[in-house]
Amino acid sequence: MTVFTGNHVLSVAQFDRGAIEKVFMVADSMLPYALRKKRTQVLEGAILGNLFFEPSTRTRVSFGTAFNLLGGEVRETTGMSNSALAKGESLYDTARVLSGYSDIIAMRHPQAGSVAEFAEGSRVPVINGGDGANEHPTQALLDLYTIEKERKSHGEGIDGLNIAMIGDLKYGRTVHSLSKLLCLYKNIHFTLISPHELSMPAYICDMITNAGHKLTITEQLEGSFDADICYQTRIQEERFPSQDEANKFRGKFRLNQEIYTKHFQSKTVIMHPLPRDSRVEANELDNDLNLNPNLAIFRQTDNGVLVRMALFALTLGVEDKVSDFDRPVHWYSNKGQS
Amino acid sequence: MTVFTGNHVLSVAQFDRGAIEKVFMVADSMLPYALRKKRTQVLEGAILGNLFFEPSTRTRVSFGTAFNLLGGEVRETTGMSNSALAKGESLYDTARVLSGYSDIIAMRHPQAGSVAEFAEGSRVPVINGGDGANEHPTQALLDLYTIEKERKSHGEGIDGLNIAMIGDLKYGRTVHSLSKLLCLYKNIHFTLISPHELSMPAYICDMITNAGHKLTITEQLEGSFDADICYQTRIQEERFPSQDEANKFRGKFRLNQEIYTKHFQSKTVIMHPLPRDSRVEANELDNDLNLNPNLAIFRQTDNGVLVRMALFALTLGVEDKVSDFDRPVHWYSNKGQS
Amino acid sequence: MTVFTGNHVLSVAQFDRGAIEKVFMVADSMLPYALRKKRTQVLEGAILGNLFFEPSTRTRVSFGTAFNLLGGEVRETTGMSNSALAKGESLYDTARVLSGYSDIIAMRHPQAGSVAEFAEGSRVPVINGGDGANEHPTQALLDLYTIEKERKSHGEGIDGLNIAMIGDLKYGRTVHSLSKLLCLYKNIHFTLISPHELSMPAYICDMITNAGHKLTITEQLEGSFDADICYQTRIQEERFPSQDEANKFRGKFRLNQEIYTKHFQSKTVIMHPLPRDSRVEANELDNDLNLNPNLAIFRQTDNGVLVRMALFALTLGVEDKVSDFDRPVHWYSNKGQS
Missing domain, CATH: 3.40.50.1370 (Aspartate/ornithine carbamoyltransferase)
Structure with a gap:
C-alpha cells in the first residue's frame, strides 16, 4: 500500500x-x-x-x-x-x-x-x-513532527537524535510506532528506560539494532539525562504482576523541575502522549514543569x-x-x- | 395532512x-x-x-x-x-x-x-x-425507491411487481410500511413467508387484498423463488413463545449463494433493511452473497x-x-x- | 475582569x-x-x-x-x-x-x-x-433580556420592576444570578416566595436590601399576585429534610390558568428556567397556561x-x-x- x-x-x-x-x-x-x-x-x-x-x-x-x-x-x-x-x-x-x-x-x-x-x-x-x-499512526507522525520541529529550532535534523523513552514501553503503543518511524532515520541513540516487566518488546529492539542505531536499556531514569528528547509515558500499576512489584517502581520515573534543573541538559525537550496523570501519587510529569519552555506536550497536540x-x-x-x-x-x- | x-x-x-x-x-x-x-x-x-x-x-x-x-x-x-x-x-x-x-x-x-x-x-x-x-417513513420510501430503480434497470415499473417478504413480518415495521406504499400501485403479487407466529398482521393482508393485489402466504422459503424482489428481514428468536418453537425455524429462511444459484431467477433482487446479522448461527443473508450483483442492500442505504x-x-x-x-x-x- | x-x-x-x-x-x-x-x-x-x-x-x-x-x-x-x-x-x-x-x-x-x-x-x-x-451567566442574561423585552412591550424599563420569585430559592442557581443582575437596576421590588427550608441565601437578601431595593419574604403564593414578573422554579422534594416537610408544600406554589385569571394582574408575565415538570403530581406551571400570551417560558429559550x-x-x-x-x-x- x-x-x-x-x-x-x-x-x-x-x-x-x-x-x-x-x-x-x-x-x-x-x-x-x-x-x-x-x-x-x-x-x-x-x-x-x-x-x-x-x-x-x-x-x-x-x-x-x-x-x-x-x-x-x-x-x-x-x-x-x-x-x-x-x-x-x-x-x-x-x-x-x-x-x-x-x-x-x-x-x-x-x-x-x-x-x-x-x-x-x-x-x-x-x-x-x-x-x-x-x-x-497519526500519533506517531505528530510525535515525530514535534521532534523534527524542536530539532529544527536548534538547527538540527532527526538524524543523530539522542532520545530517551521512559515508562511503560511494553504496552505503550505510541513508543512502538515512534520507534518504527525513527528507524527510517540515521544514527539514532535510543535509551529505553522502564521496569523490566514493562520493557520494550524484543522485535522493536531488534529492529533498532538491525537498522544500525545505538540502543541502551536501563531501569534508571539517569539514562535520560543527556537526551535531546525525553519521551515520558504513564505507567499503570495494574500492569505489574503484584502490588509489591509496582511499589518498587512507584515514583522512580517521575520528572519534575528540580530533577530537570539539576540533571538535564538545558535543551532537553520533554514529550508525553497525554493525558498525563496529575494526581499527586501518580504524576509522571509534575505540574511545576508547566513553565519550562522545553515542555513540548502541548506543542504535540497542536x-x-x-x-x-x-x-x-x-x-x-x-x-x-x-x-x-x-x-x-x-x-x-x-x-x-x- | x-x-x-x-x-x-x-x-x-x-x-x-x-x-x-x-x-x-x-x-x-x-x-x-x-x-x-x-x-x-x-x-x-x-x-x-x-x-x-x-x-x-x-x-x-x-x-x-x-x-x-x-x-x-x-x-x-x-x-x-x-x-x-x-x-x-x-x-x-x-x-x-x-x-x-x-x-x-x-x-x-x-x-x-x-x-x-x-x-x-x-x-x-x-x-x-x-x-x-x-x-x-423514510425507510419505506428508500425501499420503494430502490425497487423502482432496480425495476427501471430492467425497463419495468413498480406496477406488476412480484415481491416476496421473508422473516419476521409481525414486528418488522419496514415490511408493514413498504406494503402500504406498494398498495398505491397496480397488480402487485405479495408472497409473505414467515413462521405462523410471526406472520403479517391481518389488517395489512386485508389492505393488500382489498386493493386488488395477489396475496400468497406460506411458511416455505420456496415461495420466493420466482420473485422480482426478495425482501429479507431478521428473525429475533426471543419473539417466539418458546425456544422449541424458535428452533423449528432456525436457518429455514436463510439465503446464501448456493440457494440463490440453484433456485432463484437470475434477476431476483435481494433487499434487507439492515443490519443483517453476520454471526454464523444467525446470518439471514450469507456473506457469500456479497459478490452477487443483485444484492441491493448497500444500494438501499445509498x-x-x-x-x-x-x-x-x-x-x-x-x-x-x-x-x-x-x-x-x-x-x-x-x-x-x- | x-x-x-x-x-x-x-x-x-x-x-x-x-x-x-x-x-x-x-x-x-x-x-x-x-x-x-x-x-x-x-x-x-x-x-x-x-x-x-x-x-x-x-x-x-x-x-x-x-x-x-x-x-x-x-x-x-x-x-x-x-x-x-x-x-x-x-x-x-x-x-x-x-x-x-x-x-x-x-x-x-x-x-x-x-x-x-x-x-x-x-x-x-x-x-x-x-x-x-x-x-x-448566559441563563441569567437571557432571563434579564426576556424581562427587558416584556417590559419594553408595555413601554417600561427594568427600573421599577416588581418581581416575584417562587419555589426553590435556596438551590436555584438561576434566581441567585438573576437577583445579582437586577441589583444593577433601580427600585426593584423583590418578593421571595418559598418554603422556609428553601429560602433565598442571606447574602443575596443582603445584597438586595443594601442596593436599596424593596424585599418581601413570604411562604404564600399570594405574594406574587401584583407582580410584573412571576419567576417560577421547580421544587425537588428530596431537598426537604423529610417527606412530611415536603408534603406540607406539595402543590402550594403551583400555578394554573384558574389561579392566574382569578388573582393575577392581566399583564403579569410568567417565567421559568425550564424544564418544567409536566407530571400531574409535580407540575409547577400547568399546561393549561400554554395558551396564555403572558407565559414567556418559550420566549426565554428563543x-x-x-x-x-x-x-x-x-x-x-x-x-x-x-x-x-x-x-x-x-x-x-x-x-x-x-
Missing part, C-alpha cells in the same frame, strides 16, 4: 522517509491556517465521517477540527453500545454503509486490525485513529492538528490547492501556539 | 402515488451531488436539528449527511437519559424549545406516536426518523441519502433551486455507488 | 449596567437572523468548542445553534465518563489541549469553579455554560439564542460586522418567535 491521494492511512509501515517529509512539508504549510492568520475553504462541502467506536475526546476533536480548518463538514459517531456492530453486523457491512455517507473517514475502534478490516469494505479513504493495541490537516489534504489530493481558497479571517484571534 | 413545503413528514399514509413520484424524481436529481460529480450550497446556513432520542447510527448519519450534501449545518442530540424529557418535560415543551434552534427537524424516539405529538408543538417541519413500533435529500429539499421548498447553487468539487472522489 | 473582545464570560459579576445594555443591543440586532429574515456568514470558518462535560441538551444546542447562525462551525463533546479528565488529567491540561482545537469555547461542568479554572489554561475565550452550583449570539459576536469582536456578511435565505421559513 502506498500513501496519499485516494489511499488509506492505516499503519506507520506505509511511510518511507520521503512520504514522511512530504507530510511534514504540508503540515508546515498548515500553520498559518491553524493560527488563524489565514483561512481556507478548499474542502467546503466535503464530509468527514469521524467514527469513534471507542471514545477519545482529544483525538476525535483533533480530527474534526483539522477537517473544519480546511473548510469541510464533520459527521460524528461516538461509542459502540447502540451500534449495528453491537447487533452482530460485520465490519464489512458497516464500512459499505457508512462509507456512503462521507468523502473520507477517520476511525478508532478498540480491536486490533479492525480499522484495516473496515477499510477493505470502505468506498472512501480511511485514516486509522487508533485500533486497540495495534496502531495509532502539531497533531497540523499533521491531520496534512493527511486530509494529501489523501483528498488538495495539498497544492489550499491557498487558492483563502478567505479573510474576520474575527478576533490571538491564540498563538502552545 | 399534505406533503412538502412547510409540512411534516410523519407517516407513509401522507403519500399518494403522485407525491411518491415527485420525491423519486427529486431523489434522482440528487445523485450527481451524492456521487460528488456536483456540489450545491443551496441550504448554506440552514440548520437541521437531528434529534435521536433513540440511538440509530445509520439513520442519524444518513439524515445528517443528506443535509450536509445540500450545504446545511447539523445540530445533533443522541439518547434520552440526560434529557429534559427524562426529567418529566412534555414532548410539547421539548418541541416548543428545540424547534427554536433549527429550520427543520429529523427525529427518532422509541415511543409510538411521539414524533407526531412533538410535531404539534414544533414551529418547524418535522421528519419522522422512526417512532418505535409505529412508523419509519438511496436513503438521496431520498432524505429529496425530502429536505421539498420540505424546505428548494427542490427547483438546487443547481442554482452549484459549486465545483475540488477534492479527490471516486466512490461511486454501491 | 472586563467583558467582551478576547475575554472570558465566567460570571454575572463581570457585568455592569453598560455592559448588559451592550449585550442586549447586540441581541436585538440578532433577531432577524434567528427568524431567518436575514442570514450572515460573519463567522464562516470559525470553530466553537462546545464542551459539555455535564450533559444539557437545551443549553448545548442553544450555544451550537447560536454559533451556526453566525456562520461558524461547532465541534462538540458531551459527558465526562470517557474523558481524559476521568483518567486524572487536570483541568489546566485539558484546557491547554482543547483550546488548540477551536476559536472560542462554551463549557459546562458539574463542579463549581471548574470553568474559571479551565479558562486559566485556555488560549481562547471561554463562555461559562454552567459550573455546578456556582454560575450559569431569547437565549439571541443572547448567546450576542456574546459570541462581542467576544470575537464582530458585533459591528455581522450585516457586512449578509446572504439571502433561499429556503422556506415561517417559524416566527414563540
